[in-house]
Amino acid sequence: MDDSPEGFQLKDDRDTQPAAGGEREQKREFEILLNPLLDSLYSAARRMTRDRDDAEDLVQDAVVKAYRFFDRFQPGTNFKAWLLRIMTNLYINQYRKAEKQGEPVELEEGEELWIWVKAWEQAGINATYDPEAAALAKMEAAMISQAIEALPPEFRIVVTLSDLEELTYEEIGAAMEIPIGTVKSRLYRGRKQVQKQLWASLQEGSMA
Amino acid sequence: MSDHTHADGGYTCQQAFARLYEYLDRDLSPDEEALVERHLAICEECTRHFGFEKQLLATIRERCRIGRAPERLRQRIAKLIESL
Numbered sequence: 463m464d465d466s467p468e469g470f471q472l473k474d475d476r477d478t479q480p481a482a483g484g485e486r487e488q489k490r491e492f493e494i495l496l497n498p499l500l501d502s503l504y505s506a507a508r509r510m511t512r513d514r515d516d517a518e519d520l521v522q523d524a525v526v527k528a529y530r531f532f533d534r535f536q537p538g539t540n541f542k543a544w545l546l547r548i549m550t551n552l553y554i555n556q557y558r559k560a561e562k563q564g565e566p567v568e569l570e571e572g573e574e575l576w577i578w579v580k581a582w583e584q585a586g587i588n589a590t591y592d593p594e595a596a597a598l599a600k601m602e603a604a605m606i607s608q609a610i611e612a613l614p615p616e617f618r619i620v621v622t623l624s625d626l627e628e629l630t631y632e633e634i635g636a637a638m639e640i641p642i643g644t645v646k647s648r649l650y651r652g653r654k655q656v657q658k659q660l661w662a663s664l665q666e667g668s669m670a
Numbered sequence: 671m672s673d674h675t676h677a678d679g680g681y682t683c684q685q686a687f688a689r690l691y692e693y694l695d696r697d698l699s700p701d702e703e704a705l706v707e708r709h710l711a712i713c714e715e716c717t718r719h720f721g722f723e724k725q726l727l728a729t730i731r732e733r734c735r736i737g738r739a740p741e742r743l744r745q746r747i748a749k750l751i752e753s754l
């Protein structure tokens with residue numbers, strides 16, 4: 463998205479107001495690109511902040527910042543990834559400090575994924591039904607949201623950007639300023655943790 | 671996990687599984703992708719497991735997205751851009 467040697471710097475004191483002449487046109491162009499993506503931005507912000515008001519504030523701050531840096535956006539590249547990068551950058555730098563999460567939490571890394579293994583363990587090798595399909599059918603939206611929101615922020619952001627917003631590893635790495643190897647490892651561990659949480663919710667559901 | 675090995679040097683189940691997410695996320699090189707697919711073509715269990723993980727990710731995406739941004743937010747943003 464930005465191949466300038468100094469990289470993409472977001473600085474509050476930078477003045478990048480567009481020239482007065484093309485300002486109206488630039489605003490229109492910005493809005494045409496932005497409007498179809500507001501749902502995505504809001505959805506990602508809700509997952510990140512876990513709060514309606516904070517999500518709205520985060521989206522607004524991201525829009526202001528994106529507009530100020532709009533001249534840095536390269537037409538033809540992924541505007542959604544660019545916006546989400548700005549928003550993630552803001553969230554990590556400002557909102558996470560306010561959340562007082564403490565030290566980053568490291569999730570364990572295991573060999574196997576969870577639901578597949580557990581579903582087959584529970585059903586037995588001679589099961590006459592598809593245990594994994596049965597688990598999928600019982601997964602409710604609220605269970606999934608809860609599982610994602612329970613993740614520590616570093617993992618929640620990666621899972622949100624990948625699994626809900628469909629950004630590539632490279633785009634996520636750029637948004638979070640972390641190497642691609644770290645994106646992959648957080649994504650693997652985050653997804654596995656989501657599976658564990660989902661499996662636990664499914665067990666509670668079936669006992670109720 | 672059973673382990674199908676290839677006489678021709680293709681991936682084993684474990685090697686294919688190690689690339690599960692990179693495969694589903696379309697992040698493998700064409701060569702590696704072809705190797706995973708060659709394994710899947712001969713291994714029913716891995717095909718089923720890969721299919722499940724793919725479907726799970728799709729389920730999460732479908733059921734967990736928050737629909738529309740609130741109208742109030744849309745209006746606030748329109749005004750905000752006007753004032754910039």
